[in-house]
Amino acid sequence: MFSHIRTIWLTFLHLFKKKVTIEYPEEKVKLHPRWRGRIVLTKDPDGGERCVGCYLCAAACPVDCIALQATEDENGRRYPEFFRINFSRCIFCGFCEEACPTYAIQLIPDFEMGEYKRQNLVFEKEDLLINSQGKYPGYNFYQVAGIQAGVKGKGEGDNEEPPVDVHSLLP
Amino acid sequence: MPTIYIDNKPYEVKEGKNLLEACLTLGFDLPYFCWHPALNSVGACRQCAVKVYKDEADTKGRLVMSCMEGVKDGMRLSINDQTAKAFREQIIEWLMTNHPHDCPVCDEGGSCHLQDMTVMTGHDYRRYTFRKRTYKNQYLGPLLHHEMNRCIQCYRCVRYYRDYAGGDDLNVFAAHNHVYFGRDKDGVLQSPFSGNLAEVCPTGVFTDKTLKEHYTRKWDLTMAPSVCNHCSVGCNIIAGERYGELRCILNRYNGDVNGYFICDRGRYGYEFVNSENRIKQPIIRNRTGEAASEEELMRSMGTILTHQKLLGIGSPRASVESNFALMQLVGHDNFYQGVSEAEAYLTRKIAGWMQTGSIRSASLKEIEQSDVVVVLGEDIWNTAPMMALAVRQSVVKTAAAQAAQKTNLPLWHDAAIKEYVQDQKGFLANITVAGSPLDEIAAHQQCLAPDDIARLGWAIAHELDASLPGVSNDESLLQQAQAIANALKTAKNPVIISGITCYNESILTAAVTLATACHAKVGFALPECNSMGLALMQAPSLEKAVDRMQREGDSFTVVVLENDLYRNISATLVDDFFSHCRNAVVIDSLHNATTEKAQVLIPSATFAEGDGTLVNYEGRAQRYFQVFVPAEGIIKESWKWLWHLYLLKMQAGNGHDHYPNELLEKLESVLPQFKGITKSSPPRHFTIHGERIPREPHRYSGRTAMLADRNVSEPKPVQDNDSPFSFTMEGFKGLPPAPLIPFFWAPGWNSVQAVTKYQEEPGGSLKGGDPGISLFKEPTQTTPLVFHEIPEAFAVRHQKWLLLPQYHVLGSGELSSYTKALQELSPQPSIALSAEDLQGLGVEEGSSVQLKINGTSCMLPVKIQKGLPKGIALVAAGLQGSPVMSWGEWGKIDGMTNGGE
Ligand code: SF4
């Protein structure tokens, strides 16, 4: 009996405490930059698609909700022909972002993805690709990779010697 | 068996092996690069270091390269020693100083030996801050992509390409720390075995260019064990699918057949499966709306089947199951082979001889291990490529074995043995009509007309066994025969190789006689992947079917199984055949000239979409398994269709499915020559600990997204009732039995090098024995096959030429020719004559000549074939657009420049 009265009393006292809930959606939630929400595909500093279609995010995803197909443009630059995330399966764990070697896939502070139809939670590349570098500005994978894909020539990347002259026997 | 101590534990190992092989056999993980079980050791990469101790008291030990040190009884070594580990890690770190930051865009990634070894040694952080070396790449043709920056200078590529496969246009250039592996200039790699570089190279320097077109990581492929269906060798392959498309073919190790390698026709000839030209729906012609549903098809077939007599045309490229199901449907007497009379006759003969058990066929492994090889008449380089590669190994290995014996060097010590061997070779006599690349390594090489080849065969046999009839007093022939006979006399494991492309029975009987005289094994190359299986059914030829049709025609409905008849006999005959039949039902996977004639066209599965069994040239029955379910669910294996039709005809129950094993059991009881074929793979109910074997690796990705664009709720995975496999990633994760290995993978070993974990020992047989069941029994009663007729010497005929087919390894395969990359490498139709004949005709090389035979004629550009005997014309055969004729007959050639008509 006593405990019941105590509970009611304590609850009553809460009326005079500061509110922790907010008037969502009128009032927006404040999220931190590293909050793991909606997933985007970013672009590199010169505006090219960052994703190189390496399939690492797809392999890292514990619920297997990423599917893509890599393809190549005429310069040999890899990009995804299609890139699909089934957000009705995604658990927003962020593994894909951690696995991505090019900073292409990023989780952003946005959770407003509610849909009436589950089918609408299937996002294609058009829905994912944003025109920004996201959280990691300045990184361009093709600058540091060895291959020539229209971004730089052989031996012109960061920390590269000019190509070997096969005819030279000089030390 | 010597005992060695690894980290103080005793192990029994095999004598004559090196420490690396011994450690890998025992299941230890020891990193290596330059060593390859098929290429042996050179000690170039320094990656396989271990500590070896003098004796028990020695605590210091010394570092040695395990691949360069033989096992000795009582030897003590340590893999886990700190110095050895540090050394191995250091080696990787050095290799990595120049390695590009490419893994995400590298096609090797995920099945990369360098990745695996880096992880294995524990090197994980780059300390070197200086600049990386770079290289320019080369264009190497449509099959291989070159990315030289990734090279770690292990020399495997050139050792494989030059030493193993005998190519000479890939080499190592430049010097010291910037050696370059490539061609002297951009250009197509010439060897038809070049595709293996993609698997031999432990990094991503050489990768499969056709896979690049639709790139998929190894972990994302749905894979199943399969069998190459582009020639009669029957190499074991792994076929991989993603998103409903066949993506790549990989080698599947089989110690008895292809070992570590396959040819480029086998590796790249897969794209017909994805071809635009596929038949995707049943078609009923001559009505409005030709595309039909399954019910419509069955309804219309029902009326045909119950009211009309049936005649079935089988196929050497269809599985045993499909051919048998057709035989069941049409009845034994109405089943025909679907190949020309000449081909059917010769293949039936070969199958018959093999069945007697008086001669034994040689597997590729036995060819590799033979010490004397005699090739009679067959250009195996182009008709059975991997057999040619095996012959090359026999020549190389025999010389190596002799060197090892003389010098006491271990056989695995590749560099030392090569140094000693220099130009020494084992004995190969390569007797062909027009020469072949094997001539380079032949001790005895000659181009002769078919009859003369047979005579030479007989002459050799006579030298070996004087009771056999001799060939007349042809001096030069006898001299050659003596030379070859002398080699055969001392041979321990001789092999005689021949085939049917000379369309000459005497060559075959000469080969058999010769094999009997010197107790040799034989290898008869056949035209197609299941030629032997079809021949064993002992059915009459296509021409016989045409005859029958002309006689009783009209009332018959013909059922053609996976066979473009226009590729087998002349177009006039086929047209005639179809004009006589009442209805034509064709089951096939690709549209072709024959499917045009079909009133009813039924879509059949390719090797990747269905199960089946093929019998290779040596009588080895091998099962291939369905890789994926085609998007068009109506595409089914031919045997499934035919079985439905059979039930329809019998009006026996409906919906009762049949499975490959039941069909094969029935086959065994109807045709006892196939006894044992059911054992070629475990039955469909086979499970391990109640689990099926998954076709997908444990890290298969995208399951919940790949079909989400169509429907966000994932469909239930398709159930496979025909085999012990599942279409998912769930199931048994350990080592499956040898016939059921869908991919090679072991913890820490993601690349193809994981195969070691599946073998008894590196380069040995798979655990539990190599897959495949020989249908030919061990010889029980040895009544030798006796022949007597020796043909007359070949005589040139006035104004006439003996027509023989000339095949090309890349281009002549019917199905493989649908691959864009191979089309690019395929030669154009042409006719080849000797230089003298060309002069006699008064035409220039390159101009067109008219070839006339049996009332038909065609125009072909002419070229000179070096070495070709006079009076013979070689017509490029099997290419898209090349004419079909009666091989082995005589035709006329008109040079257009001197008159024509
Ligand atoms: S956040 Fe996690 S669950 Fe979602 S796509 Fe990325 S890896 Fe998959």
Ligand code: SF4
């Ligand atoms: S990990 Fe990054 S680069 Fe690779 S496929 Fe995913 S998004 Fe693209």
Ligand code: SF4
């Ligand atoms: S190209 Fe490949 S196989 Fe050849 S040396 Fe380099 S890493 Fe080795």
Ligand code: SF4
């Ligand atoms: S075509 Fe013949 S030799 Fe080549 S991989 Fe296929 S079966 Fe083997």
Ligand code: FES
């Ligand atoms: S594998 Fe032993 S040195 Fe290369």
